[in-house]
Amino acid sequence: MDRQRGFSLVEMLVVVGLVSGALLALGAVRGTQAPRVHAAALGLQAALAEAKALAASNARAVGSGATVSVVPEQAGTVVAVYASRPIAGNRAPSSDAGFPPQRFDVAMNLGGASAAQPFAIFVSSSGYASVAPGYAYNPLAPVFLSADPGCDEAAGVTITIGDGAAGETHPLDCRETQYEAETATIARSGG
Numbered sequence: 001m002d003r004q005r006g007f008s009l010v011e012m013l014v015v016v017g018l019v020s021g022a023l024l025a026l027g028a029v030r031g032t033q034a035p036r037v038h039a040a041a042l043g044l045q046a047a048l049a050e051a052k053a054l055a056a057s058n059a060r061a062v063g064s065g066a067t068v069s070v071v072p073e074q075a076g077t078v079v080a081v082y083a084s085r086p087i088a089g090n091r092a093p094s095s096d097a098g099f100p101p102q103r104f105d106v107a108m109n110l111g112g113a114s115a116a117q118p119f120a121i122f123v124s125s126s127g128y129a130s131v132a133p134g135y136a137y138n139p140l141a142p143v144f145l146s147a148d149p150g151c152d153e154a155a156g157v158t159i160t161i162g163d164g165a166a167g168e169t170h171p172l173d174c175r176e177t178q179y180e181a182e183t184a185t186i187a188r189s190g191g
Helices: 009-030 035-057
Strands: 066-073 076-083 102-104 107-110 119-123 129-133 157-162 166-173 185-188
Touching (some): 035 076, 035 102, 035 157, 035 166, 066 107
Antiparallel strands (some): 066 076, 066 119, 076 102, 107 157, 119 129, 157 166, 166 185
């Protein structure tokens, strides 16, 4: 006669102990990264991936490409993705690109700048990124740049994300529009 059997209390404690140990080990490996700082890095990585896909999909459109706008606010940063690039001769970027603006409770700075300033990353239909420091795209009153700002590949482009207690600096590969949130220089403030 078959007998159905559930887990005993001892078996459950063993399973809970193993899962807890695995989570503690994972925490030790990832413990150098502040959760909201890293979540923001992953959010920016997702925005750039969306912009790259959007730019590739609208390659035949006038003003093809996409824009990732990074704008500081009083207590954080807003990241948004728009179709097209606001460069003279292009159409105004659409405010509805399928990636709604995301607000992060961290500061995002281009090139390790100490003061929060807006910046934009323009992605061409071929997948190349150019960077416009100090530029904040406003879909209600778009300001067009006279030319593509390009990318200083020789010096390298980095984006620093921080919350006052911890920070991460990530490289941006302009040729491939690659921003790897897992590749970071991590810093912690004393406190």
